[in-house]
Amino acid sequence: MPDFSAIRGVLFDKDGTLVDFNRTWFPVVMALAREARSGDEDEARALVERGGYDWTEQRFRSGSAVAAGTNADIVDLFHPELAGEEREAKIAAFNAITTQEGARRAVAINGLAAAIRQLSSGGMLLGIATNDSEAGARATATALGLGDQFHSIIGYDSVAQPKPWPDQLHLFAQRTGLAPSAIAMVGDNNHDLDMAHAAGAGLAIGVLSGNSTRAELSNRAHVIVDSVADLPALFGRKG
Template sequence: MSDLRGIKGILFDKDGTLVDFQATWFAIGEMMALKAADGDQAQATALMKAAGYDFSAHCFKADSVFAAGTNADIVALWYPGATDSERSDLIRMFDQVSAEQGSAKAVPLPGSKDALASLHSAGFRLGVATNDSTGGAEKTLLSLGIAQLFDAAYGYDAVANPKPAPDAIHAFSDLTGLKPKEIAMVGDNRHDLEMAKAGGALAIAVLSGTGTRESLTPMADVVLDSIADLPAYLAREA
C-alpha cells in the first residue's frame, strides 16, 4: 500500500466516483442518442453501442467514450459529418442537456456524502475533475447538497486539455498552494489514473463506476471499493 501521509488535497472524478454512473446516465444518454438519430430507435441503439453501452450487460463499458470522454468526443462520434460551426452548436446543446438533466437525475453513490463531509472536516482540500462540463459539475454538486465542501470543480471546458492531461491537477495545485505530490486523484476510469500519473499526484482507483479491478490496478497506487472507504483508509495511513 502507498504512503498517503503527505496527502492534503483530493480531486474526485464525478460520474462513477461521486455519482452512480449507470443509474444517472443511461436515460440521459438514450435521450441524447434518440435526438442524434432523429427519433430512429434502431439508430439510437447503434449510437449508444458505439459510445460504449453494453446492452447485454446493462452497463457502460470501462474507458468508453461515454464513460470517460467529453461531450465533444460524443459529438465527434455521433456527428462525423458536422461542420466546425455545427459541431460547436451541438457541443453547447449537449453541455446544456447534460448539465440540466445530469444534475436533476444525479444519484449519489452510497456513503459518498458522509465520506466527503468527513474528509472536509478533517481539513482536506477537495475538488472535482471531470470530463463533463464545469457547469454540469457545479450543478450536480449543488443538487446533491455538497457544493460547500469543495474548493473548485474543473470540467473539460475549464482547462486547456481535459483528462487524461494533468491540467486540472495543475489548476488545483495553483488554487490551493499544494504540491502535486500532496494531491490524490480519485476515479473509476483509467483516464483519471493517467491524469494522476501525468500530474505527479497519487492515483486512487475506486470500483464504484465503470472501471474494473483488472483495468485499474496496473495504474493505481491504491484500489478501494468506493470513496466511502477513503476516510478510514486515510486515517489508518496517517
C-alpha cells in the same frame, strides 16, 4: 504501502466516482442518441452501443467514448457530419442538456455525503476534475447538497486539455497552493489515474463503483477501494 500522511488534498472524478454512472447517464445518453437518429429506436440503440454501452451487462464499458470522453467527443460520435460553428453549437447544446439532466438525475454513490464531509472536516482540500463541463459538475454537486464542500470544481472546458492530460490536476494544485505530490486523485477509469501520474500526484486511487474492474485499474492505481465511502478510514478521517 503508499504514504497517506503526505496527502493534503483529494481531487475526485465525478461520474462513476461521486455518482452512479449508469443510473445517472444512461437515460440522458439514450435521449441524445434518439435525437441524433430522428427517433429511430434501432439506430439510437446502435449508436449508444458505439458509445460504449454493453446491452448484456447494462453498463458503459471502461474507457469508452461515453464513460471517458467529453461532450465534444460524444458530439463527434453522434453527429460526425457537423463541423465549425454547427459543431460548436451542438457541443454547447449538449453541455446545456447534460448540465440540467445530469444534476436532475444524479444518483449519489452510497455513503458519499458522509465521506465528503468527514474528509473536509478533517482538513482535506477537496475538488472535482471531470470530463463533463464545469457547469455540469457544479450543478450536480449542488443537487447532491455538497457544493460547499469542494474548494475547486474543474471541467473539461476549464482547461486546455482534459483528462488524461495533467492540466486539471495542475489547476487544482495552483488554486489550492498544494504541490501535486500532496494531492490524491480518485477515479473509476484509467484516464483519471493516467492524469494523476502525468501530473505527479501523490496517489492514484481507483474506485470500483464505476465502469472499471479491479483488473482494469490495477496497473495504474496505487490503491483500489470499493468506493469513496472507504476514503475517510484510508486517510484516518473518521469524523
